[in-house]
Amino acid sequence: MLAIAAQINTSELGTNYFQETHPEHLFAQCSHYCATVTDAAQMPRLLEVAIRHAVSQRGVSVLIVPGDIALKEAPNPKPRLSFPEPTFSVWPSNTDLDRLADLLNSSEKVTILGGAGCADAHAELIALAKKLCAPIVHALRGKEYIEYDNPFDVGMTGLLGSPAGYRAIMACDTLLMVGTDFPYAQFYPEHAKIAQIDIRGEQIGRRCKIDLAVVGDAKTTLEKLLPKIQGGRATKHLTSSLEQHREDREDLDGQAPDHGLPGVIHPQHLTKVINEKASGDAIFTCDVRTPTVWAARYLTMNGRRRLVGSFCHGSMASALPQAIGAQLAYPDRQVIALCGDGGLAMCLGDLLSLRQLELPVKVIVYRNDALAFVEMEMKAAGILDFATDLVNPDFAMIGKASGLLAIKANETFEVEAAIEQALAYKGPAIVEVAVARQELSMPPTITFEQAKGMGIFMLKAVLSGRGNEVIDLAKTNFLH
Numbered sequence: 001m002l003a004i005a006a007q008i009n010t011s012e013l014g015t016n017y018f019q020e021t022h023p024e025h026l027f028a029q030c031s032h033y034c035a036t037v038t039d040a041a042q043m044p045r046l047l048e049v050a051i052r053h054a055v056s057q058r059g060v061s062v063l064i065v066p067g068d069i070a071l072k073e074a075p076n077p078k079p080r081l082s083f084p085e086p087t088f089s090v091w092p093s094n095t096d097l098d099r100l101a102d103l104l105n106s107s108e109k110v111t112i113l114g115g116a117g118c119a120d121a122h123a124e125l126i127a128l129a130k131k132l133c134a135p136i137v138h139a140l141r142g143k144e145y146i147e148y149d150n151p152f153d154v155g156m157t158g159l160l161g162s163p164a165g166y167r168a169i170m171a172c173d174t175l176l177m178v179g180t181d182f183p184y185a186q187f188y189p190e191h192a193k194i195a196q197i198d199i200r201g202e203q204i205g206r207r208c209k210i211d212l213a214v215v216g217d218a219k220t221t222l223e224k225l226l227p228k229i230q231g232g233r234a235t236k237h238l239t240s241s242l243e244q245h246r247e248d249r250e251d252l253d254g255q256a257p258d259h260g261l262p263g264v265i266h267p268q269h270l271t272k273v274i275n276e277k278a279s280g281d282a283i284f285t286c287d288v289r290t291p292t293v294w295a296a297r298y299l300t301m302n303g304r305r306r307l308v309g310s311f312c313h314g315s316m317a318s319a320l321p322q323a324i325g326a327q328l329a330y331p332d333r334q335v336i337a338l339c340g341d342g343g344l345a346m347c348l349g350d351l352l353s354l355r356q357l358e359l360p361v362k363v364i365v366y367r368n369d370a371l372a373f374v375e376m377e378m379k380a381a382g383i384l385d386f387a388t389d390l391v392n393p394d395f396a397m398i399g400k401a402s403g404l405l406a407i408k409a410n411e412t413f414e415v416e417a418a419i420e421q422a423l424a425y426k427g428p429a430i431v432e433v434a435v436a437r438q439e440l441s442m443p444p445t446i447t448f449e450q451a452k453g454m455g456i457f458m459l460k461a462v463l464s465g466r467g468n469e470v471i472d473l474a475k476t477n478f479l480h
């Protein structure tokens with residue numbers, strides 16, 4: 001992305017003039033390159049430097065242009081460079097490849113943890129897993145590239161993960177990380193050997209102790225590694241992980257019933273329906289928090305679908321702006337934004353942009369009338385939840401007034417038709433779904449502290465006259 005930011009005229013800079021800001025400071029932390037054009041003679045060179053940064057680092061460049069400079073003629077307006085997508089291969093030395101092969105060949109139980117860096121290495125990853133009889137766990141940003149057509153897939157680890165992904169990593173004797181920066185230290189094994197392949201050396205060892213660092217791109221490195229790997233090892237580690245994964249999937253599907261108590265729509269069911277009805281090349285965006293949980297667990301990727309969210313930073317309210325960007329970039333694809341009610345409330349004005357720009361984005365609002373995940377975290381910590389209630393507007397009415405097709409679903413049986421109608425509609429649409437507030441999203445393992453915290457919350461709730469919340473919690477999670 002290239003962003004061009006305006007600046008006041010150079011003659012006024014530094015005087016605290018009307019509308020003076022310091023864009024270099026504002027954008028420094030959220031861009032890969034940020035520079036001010038201070039002389040027309042810098043153009044188009046500076047523009048090209050900015051574009052080169054954005055293309056090479058697949059990130060954001062910001063060029064700041066003061067008004068008076070913007071109005072000047074560039075002495076040499078002709079472009080000097082072209083910007084084809086760079087193609088390159090980075091592979092490790094033979095010594096590092098041999099070390100990695102030795103480590104893997106001497107291990108009985110290998111697990112692979114792959115991430116977004118495996119985007120173009122799907123075939124190589126699977127070929128390696130086959131030779132190693134290794135389960136493949138993926139980090140969330142790798143979901144769209146790794147999960148599909150993958151007989152070795154055992155899901156994710158982390159709080160959003162499942163027992164299979166968690167255990168495959170904890171039980172292995174060697175963990176091979178490929179193109180991932182999975183951040184949560186407590187989900188790495190303590191005693192296994194860990195090797196990490198990453199195209200950027202500085203990424204290696206940021207999250208856990210690494211026994212072998214290998215710098216290279218995933219595709220080329222795995223291609224060169226494969227002939228060095230011996231096959232024929234025991235399959236038990238793989239088969240038990242796959243079996244657990246099958247059970248996990250059954251459990252998750254059981255938590256998404258298509259029937260339910262009156263007024264309790266399970267967000268899992270909603271997401272499952274979206275998954276079934278969405279097109280084969282849909283682009284999904286999801287808000288932090290619970291929409292991210294349900295997207296990770298109930299959306300199926302197929303190599304063509306995309307899943308985008310604020311996964312690295314975890315900022316609320318990204319789904320709608322990201323959907324707008326995605327729809328502008330891919331006008332012919334279906335774009336579906338899974339929004340939290342707290343998240344959507346933060347960017348309601350963007351609903352107007354959908355009509356203004358004629359973007360047929362489908363906005364699904366998970367209306368649980370709460371900052372629900374934060375509320376759940378409070379409960380797990382034994383805190384009586386506080387200040388997490390949301391007094392929501394009628395999102396569908398706001399959507400309607402903004403020129404969107406607006407639909408509401410308040411009961412489970414209404415969900416399917418609502419999603420079908422929205423997806424079939426040619427223009428922008430909003431579907432407001434009243435989902436269960438007290439839905440627990442269970443992590444793959446529950447610590448003693450979390451269980452104790454939940455117990456303390458329940459006790460505090462009953463003692464302070466909020467016992468009905470405990471009953472709601474039980475009804476939502478255990479009685480379906």
Ligand SMILES: Cc1cc2nc3c(=O)[nH]c(=O)nc-3n(C[C@H](O)[C@H](O)[C@H](O)COP(=O)(O)OP(=O)(O)OC[C@H]3O[C@@H](n4cnc5c(N)ncnc54)[C@H](O)[C@@H]3O)c2cc1C
Nearest residue numbers: 115116117139140141142158159160179180181199218311
């Ligand atoms: C509410 C919330 C909860 C979350 N919970 C979880 C969770 O439970 N589990 C989970 O997994 N995630 C979770 N996440 C996401 C998490 O924060 C990380 O963003 C995610 O795990 C990182 O995924 P990644 O390693 O695939 O991608 P990145 O962090 O982008 O790492 C990719 C790595 O690949 C490298 N790379 C790039 N190209 C190549 C190449 N060609 N070859 C080799 N290397 C390459 C990069 O240098 C980088 O180090 C959560 C996020 C949110 C918002």
Ligand SMILES: Cc1ncc(C[n+]2csc(CCOP(=O)(O)OP(=O)(O)O)c2C)c(N)n1
Nearest residue numbers: 289290315316340341342343370371372373
């Ligand atoms: C900009 C920003 N502010 C605050 C937070 C902390 N935070 C994370 S999730 C969350 C609540 C999200 O509420 P909502 O969008 O309704 O989703 P829900 O958890 O209810 O599904 C908050 C306050 C954040 N991540 N980003």
